[in-house]
Amino acid sequence: MRKILRAVAGFPAWLVAELWVARGRTHLARGEIDKAEACCRKSLSWCEGCGDAHALISRALMPGEDYLAVLSRIHACLKPAAYVEIGVRSGKSLARAADGTAAVGIDPKLLAPPGLRSRAKLYEMTSDDFFGRHDLLEELHAPRLALAFIDGLHLFEQVLKDFIHVERYSDEETVILIHDCLPVTRVAAAREPRKRMWAGDVWKIIPCLRRYRPDLSVRVIPARPSGLGVITGADPESTVLEQQFDRIVAEHHDLDLGYDCLDRVTVKNMPGILPNDPRQIEDALSK
Secondary structure, three states: OHHHHHOOOOOOHHHHHHHHHHHHHHHHHOOOHHHHHHHHHHHHHHOOOOHHHHHHHHHHHOOOOOHHHHHHHHHHHHOOOEEEEEOOOOOOOHHHOOOOOEEEEEOOOOOOOOOOOOEEEEEOOOHHHHHHHOOHHHHHOOOOOOEEEEOOOOOHHHHHHHHHHHHOOOOOOOEEEEEOOOOOEOOOOOOOOOHHHOOOOHHHHHHHHHHHOOOOEEEEEOOOOOOEEEEEOOOOOOOHHHHOHHHHHHHHOOOOOOOOEOOHHHHHHOOOEOOOOHHHHHHHHHO
8 A cells, every 4th residue: 555655646636535545444444543544634635525535534533323323223212202304305314213203304305215114294395494384293293392303404504593493392301413513524514515525514503502502401422424413401482592593693604613624532522422322322311
């Protein structure tokens, strides 16, 4: 591999990036996390949009199950009677809802989700349109909302809107999950779509809620590829976020991510990290 990397003069940048990824995979297979991470950084220095490098660094820094497997475990743990999902697309996440779960799935571009076990009602529209036209609990035919998963448009202001909408139908025991709260690179956290690894600036919802809603419990599970926010303690009567919406959006527009490329030290020292361990997740959600 070293000989190959020395002979990169004239090679296209994407190819050099993939060579570094290949070397990183070898290190990761040996359990050499630091070396794998270094190879990913080298890869991204050649091609910042290398999807394989983003995938590898998230695998190196976020051991354990991916977010879909974690979502399955949360469904199994909570056995929610009523569930809403914003951002359905192909249905991979909605398919985690079990038999007997009353579910509502919302997405403006549904891709005919297959294999849904839940009693899911699908709405092909934006979340703003849905909540403007429908009463969520009436559509669910349920007295309360047990679980919500927000994975729609990857822009902070929309995620904030989605959270506001969902909280209106929540109670203090409702678990609200938000995908893409821990992007692995600054590129992945950009407001413009970046193909495979785009997480957008969804991550801003975490510091936002911690500042404006200290009454909430706000944690993040480092589940690859880009983290999973876990919020509990909702208050349907709260109007803080809605009343200060414009101010909050303006205040967070230029908020800095704080790192160019995620590393283990950053993950370890982040406040509110809930380890990606099945038992710890179950214990946290059972309290």
